[in-house]
Amino acid sequence: MFKTVLIANRGEIACRVIRTLRSMGIRSVAVYSDADAGARHVRLADAAVRLGPAPAAQSYLDIDAVLAAARSTGAEAIHPGYGFLAENAAFAQACAEAGIVFIGPEAESIRVMGDKITAKNAVEARGVPTVPGIAKPGMDNDALTAAAPGIGYPLLIKPSAGGGGKGMHVVEAEDQLATSLDAARREAAASFGDDTLFLERYVTTPRHIEVQVLADAHGHVIHLGERECSLQRRHQKVIEEAPSPLLDEATRARIGEAACETARSVGYRGAGTVEFIVxxxxxxxxxxxxxxTRLQVEHPVTEEITGVDLVEQQLRIAAGQVLELDQEDIVLDGHSIETRIYAEDPSAGFLPTGGLVEHVRHPEGEGVRVDTALEDGLSVSIDYDPMLAKVITWGRDREEARARMVAALENTAVVGFTTNVEFLRALLELPAVIAGDLDTGLIAREFDSIRFAEPGKREFREAALLMDAARGSSTDPWRRRDGWRLGAPAPRRFPLVAADGTTRMVLLSGTVDAPAVVAEGDAGVTADANTGPDVGRSGSLPAFVKRRGQDVTVTIGGVGRSFTAVVGPEGVQLTRLGALFDIRRVRADHSIQGEAESNPTLTSPMPGTVLLTPVADGDVVSEGDAVLVVEAMKMEHVIRATVAGTVALHAAVGDAVSRGQVLAVITPAGTEPDDEGAARNDNANDREGEGAA
Known part of the structure; x- marks a missing residue:
């Protein structure tokens, strides 16, 4: 077995691999970019090496730098995690040539399966059924357009390289094909460095089911059951579970054998996943x-129902050991569900967020597992994938696992920016999800019925969490920050800012079991403790704050930056995470479209980089025309004209932009350009940029 292993990755998967390495007594080496110098995986590892600046191409994707880090630390093997270099055949080959073991399959297996066209042809030759379509290398847009009628609509455009749903487009009608092909090529080239495309029949109401396989270098291949990954948005998995609620035992055996046959077709070695449409x-x-040809993001659900540590198996196989598990040893016990925590705002069209993590709370309890790199003070950059953590639950059956997940998400919070936690919990409560009636289009169909908290109520929750964080968790009384002293705890003061701008002080006192919030200096403001069954040693801070007859804005300061919330005349009550929400229905794009309607000023809905400007400065556009494309966290967002008129661009391709930054101003048809107004916009934007810096 190896003595030292380098992890060529970051975030939660790097932490996950380090955990198994530590349990096996293997020294771990982390690598990091400048953006991750203070990251959790860097501190957890036994050694850490800087690769380069924040951009992945200059750090995590720099093969020479990764190999140099392995040599300098004496690493005998490299674990690639997923993403980055995990499915890079050139990297696997470079490791072999450097005499360093790549913990994964051989380069040729990656090459064959990494190209979906060659993979499709390879498995068809072994009798594995494939989706009807056309998959030939080197087809340009004209050739694909000519082939489309023979496949029929709707059809699916897929990149030959890469995965994760990037570059995939569903085309409903012929008039959508040209623009979709252009977008797919652009996204595939940006994500994988290869813009080769092919077409498949789009299976209506498809379910995405994948099978986990293990194969050693001695000819042994087994599968560990299937995972259901049908809850997706734009071909990106959102929630995964194992086993699938759809398959019966006979189909499970057939699909498992098809997955093993797929692995045998390329002489596969290691842990891999074969994906099927059902x-x-x-x-x-x-x-x-x-x-x-790698470990999957959702591998924990398989671990939970089989008891097999897949990272350990990867290490043993890579070290040349014989796989000790036989197919009959694999018994599926219970049910497991995984949710992915993302830095994104579902109520605003799933726009990327990110920023400083003021405070994070992860769930605990029976049947709950968290794979994470999140911690207080972490800066979440737009340079990398928006996934922050994974919450995994296990239950004796599917409903127990689902109920545990809902409860776990109620006790999950990331304070500092918006995440998708609230959306995940609401998704798990949809009747179709409860019933296991899933398909890859469910989220798109049901999204309008999912309800989100008003922003003010969400921020009040964050404020309370920060107050809770101020208590600290140290058992050393001299290091605690909760007002501890001999006798009664000392009260802590926080400002209460009324709607008229006047400030009063709020005192937080009491004990963990019986906290109390009292107002000072104004008889019109009252606050009382709530000591319900969900409150107390779980750590959440209960508070009931209201002002009779008018709204009050509460600002809680003193820990990180302040948060504000409007508290209505009926008050806001926090008894447990998620219980305070005054729910209302909103469309995903309501806040953006409502503000943007007939507004000639186009602003960036997210921090990111300008990828394209389909129009030139001074062009005349119609309402709905694409004006700019902004990219962040591997996601493209098209910004369209909200009025017809003449465009004045305020950003160029390659510019880094902040959320709310003015990108273009449209002078409506029939009016004169307001040069002075445009200049004011520019100056305001400059000031905003300086403030952000």
Missing amino acids: PADSPDEFFFMEMN
């Missing part, structure tokens, strides 16, 4: 989609 109305029929 029509929801024909669950005994399945089609091969692709093979991911």
Whole structure:
């Protein structure tokens, strides 16, 4: 077995691999970019090496730098995690040439399965069923357009390289094909460095089911059951579970054998995942989609129901050991569900967020597991994927696992910027999800029925969490920050700012079991403790604050930056995480479109980089025309004209932009350009930029 292993990755997967290395007594080496110098995976590892600046191309994707880090630390093997270099055949080959073990399959297996066209042809030759379509290398847009009618609509455009849903586009009609092909090529080239595309029939109401396989270098191949990954948005997985509620035992055995045969077709070695499409109305029929030649993000649900540590198996196989597990040893016990915590705002069209993590709270309890790199004070950059953490639950059956996940998400919070936690919990409460009636289009169909908290109420929750964080968790009384002293705890003061701008002080006192919030200096403001069953040693701070007859804005300061919230005349009550929400229905794009309607000033909805400007400065546009494309966290957002008129661009391709930054101003048709107004916009934007810096 190896003595030292380098992890060529970051974030939660790096922490996850380090955990297994530590349990096996193997020395771990982390690598990091300048953006991750203070990251948790860097501190957890036994050694750490800087790769370069924040951009992935200059750090985590720099093969020479990664190999140099391995040599300098004496690492005998490299674990690639997922993403970055995990499915890079050139990296696997470079490791072999450097005499360093790549913990994964051989370069040739990655090459074959990494190209979806060659993979499809390889498995078809072994009798594995595939989705009807056209998959030939080197087809340009004209050739694909000519082939489309023979496949029929709707169809699916897929990049030959890469994965994760990037570059995939569903085309409903012929008039959408040209623009979708252009976008797919651009995204594929940016994500994978290869813009080769192919077409497949789009299976209506498809279910995405994948099978985990393990294969050693001695010819042994087994599968560890399947995972259901049908809850997706834009082909990106959101919630995964194992086993699938769709398959019966006979189909499970057939699809498992098809996955093993896929692995045998390329002499596979290591842990891998074979992905299939299963029509929801024909669950005994399945089609091969692709093979991911790496560990999957959702691997924990398989670990939870089989008891097999997949990272440990990867290490043992890479070290040349014989796989000690036989197929009959794999028994599926119970049910497991995983949710992915993302830095994104579902109520605003899933726009990327990010920023400083003021405070994070992870759930605990029976049947709950968290894979994370999040911690207080972490800066979440737009340079990398927006996934922050994973919450995994196990139950004796699916409903127990689901209920535990809902409870776990109620006790999950990231304070400092918006995440998708609230959305995940609401998704798990949809009747179709409860019933296991899933398909990859469910989120798109049901999204309008998902309810979100008003922003003010969400921020009040964050304020309370920060007050809770101020208590600290140290058992050393001299290091605690909760007002501890001999006798009664000392009260802590926080400002209460009324709607008229006047400030009063709020005193927080009491004990963990019986906290109390009292107002000082104004009889019109009252606050009382609530000591319900969900309160107390769990750590959440209960508070009931109201002002009779008018709204009050509460600003809680003293820990990180302040948060504000409007508290209505009926008050806001926090008894447990998630219980305070005054729910209302909003569309995903309501806040953006409502503000943007007929507004000639186009601003960036998220921090990111200007990827494209389909129009030139001075061009005349119609309402709805694409004006700019902004990219952040591997996501493109098209900014369209809200009025017809003449465009004045205020940003260029390659510019880094902040959320709310003015990108273009449209002078409506029939009016004169307001040069002075544009100049004011520019100056205001400059001041905003200086403030952000």
